[in-house]
Amino acid sequence: MKLSDSFTFPLRARIKTKTKPSRIETLKEMVRAFGLNPEEILTKEALLMPNRTVITAGKETSEGQVDTLLQALKQRLKEDLLEKPIATYKTV
Numbered sequence: 001m002k003l004s005d006s007f008t009f010p011l012r013a014r015i016k017t018k019t020k021p022s023r024i025e026t027l028k029e030m031v032r033a034f035g036l037n038p039e040e041i042l043t044k045e046a047l048l049m050p051n052r053t054v055i056t057a058g059k060e061t062s063e064g065q066v067d068t069l070l071q072a073l074k075q076r077l078k079e080d081l082l083e084k085p086i087a088t089y090k091t092v
Contacts, residue, residue: 024062027069034076041072
């Protein structure tokens with residue numbers, strides 16, 4: 001008698017990996033954390049450049065959106081850094 005004949009294995013639970021947010025979704029959350037509206041930024045960019053067509057080989061179509069959101073985030077960081085005085089500490 002074989003082990004497989006006398007013993008039936010229980011059903012195995014399938015373990016799924018967690019879905020990771022895409023780069024654009026992660027960046028949108030970062031932009032929101034700084035108090036900006038990513039949809040508004042992307043819409044404004046699309047309205048400013050209505051006749052622009054980007055043709056790329058081997059790149060995602062969202063790369064233009066990533067670049068736009070990165071520029072907005074950089075601008076916001078720059079404004080925040082220039083607005084607040086930098087604390088200086090004296091060393092002893």
